[in-house]
Amino acid sequence: MNTALQKSLTYKKYVIDDNLQYFKPHSTKIEKTFADEICSSLSGDSKHIHPKFFYDKKGSALFDKICILPEYYPTRTEIKILKNLKSELSEYLDGSFRLVELGSGSSMKTRLILDIFSKIQNKIEYFPIDISEILTESSELLQKDYPNLHITGIIDTYEGGLEFIEKYDDKKNLIIFLGSSFGNFIPNEGKNFLQKINSTMKKEDLFLIGLDLVKDKKILENAYDDSQGITANFNLNVLSRINDELDADFDLNNFEHCAKYNEKDQRVEMYLKSLVNQSVIISKANISLKLKQGELIHTEHSHKYKISQIKDLMEKTGFEIKQNWLDVNKHYALILVSKK
Ligand SMILES: C[S@@+](CC[C@H](N)C(=O)[O-])C[C@H]1O[C@@H](n2cnc3c(N)ncnc32)[C@H](O)[C@@H]1O
Known part of the structure; x- marks a missing residue:
């Protein structure tokens, strides 16, 4: 790791065993950021x-409950698409990719991607990035089921995690961003965020994003x-x-x-x-x-997005669409892109 010194100043490193380690900003920084942001966002009109x-x-546990509610179609729809894309996604992988996940949460859907990786490579490196401590629990559960998995968790914001990955080394990454979490960004910020992902990526990296579509x-x-x-x-x-x-x-x-x-x-x-x-x-x-x-x-x-808007957004933020997958009802889309 070429920036070990720099990282040790901003992150605390927790080594659990040979296959599991975490990086986390110092707790005083986390509390100060929370207090400062709440102060400015609740003070105005x-x-x-x-x-x-x-x-x-508690919020992460409640989100997991939301995911299995009958009304909450995004999770089960995205899972259905992921289950169907096995061989189609492996066509783009060559056994040397590392998996990076933005907002990994309980890493349930990640398992479907790890199953695809397991068929084509012996050792899998996984870098989950999540602001929530849930990352540690999900990583330990993953480790039990995937003995060939090497996990480096980054408990930080998406932006912090991306900067961490960019400076970490030169390995090839498949970055995934599921759950339509991208939909939380307002259009301008979303565009900037996609550009940030794009600038983090190397020419041969891939990015898979799940987006919820306009519907009733x-x-x-x-x-x-x-x-x-x-x-x-x-x-x-x-x-x-x-x-x-x-x-x-x-x-x-x-x-x-x-x-x-x-x-x-x-x-x-x-x-x-x-x-x-x-x-x-x-x-x-x-x-x-x-x-x-x-x-x-x-x-x-x-x-929520229309396919034409997604294509336009990807085009404008420097991506080339490799493939998109939709469910039968056209409620949800998974888009695989590379850097143009
Ligand atoms: C909607 S959940 C999606 C979880 C999972 N990827 C899925 O598809 O079910 C969003 C996840 O991203 C994390 N998250 C939300 N905002 C974040 C941010 N700005 N930076 C890092 N993680 C964030 C949350 O802690 C949560 O685990």
């Missing part, structure tokens, strides 16, 4: 909380507002997290989960609605927040 803060331990409004709204209220708990949990980690006094009973599809901007928007006039103190972020009855805190955008 249009209040928001970045969706990356959903994923503490009812299907979309139900997926983000399920009948069991799991998505509502997931959304509200971010306030519990702020209470726990930043010494705040949000009363969750004073908020309601809202999800609506904005057809013009092609996105499901999630909010936390204040049910009363209230003030909340967030000690570690140094703010006292005043909320009016009915005021919204924005928590997530989930953009």
Whole structure:
């Protein structure tokens, strides 16, 4: 590793055994970033909380529950596509790729890609990148089922993880970004993010991205507002997290989960609605927040795409589409690209 010294300054390294290690920013940096971002995003007139803060331990567990809800079609649809693309994806692999995953979460879908890798190479290197500590649990589970797997986990933001990978060495990467997590980016930021991925990639690298497609409004709204209220708990949990980690006094009973599809901007928007006039103190972020009855805190955008828009976006961010795979209902797409 040519930048070992630099990395040791920004990340702490945890070696679990010969096949498993993690890199994680120092905890003071993580807490400061959380407090600073919450301070600036909740202080202004249009209040928001970045969706990356959903994923503490409880948030990640709730997301896994969302994935198996009858209304939440994206996970099962993406899994179906992944199961079908086995031989078609292996055509692009030559036994020397390493697997890098952005937002790996519980790494359930990763297993389908690892199965493909296992058929063509003996040793597999996997670099999961996730802001959530869930990465450590999922890596340990993967290790039990894939003895030939060497895992280097990076517990950090996508951007931090990409910079880490870029400087790590010169090996060939298949980067995957599943779950339509890309849909959380607003268009301009999404474009910048794709350009960042592109600039991280080497000529021979590949990038596989899962994207949710535009569809019936009812299907979309139900997926983000399920009948069991799991998505509502997931959304509200971010306030519990702020209470726990930043010494705040949000009363969750004073908020309601809202999800609506904005057809013009092609996105499901999630909010936390204040049910009363209230003030909340967030000690570690140094703010006292005043909320009016009915005021919204924005928590997530989930953009939906048309195939023509995906092609245009990839073209504009320096990618060449190698292949795209859709499910029979055309609800979801997996796109494989390389650098132009
Ligand atoms: C919607 S889940 C998708 C998980 C999994 N890839 C899937 O397809 O089911 C998003 C994952 O990305 C992680 N995540 C969200 N925002 C992130 C960010 N800005 N940087 C790094 N990880 C992030 C979360 O912790 C979570 O595990």
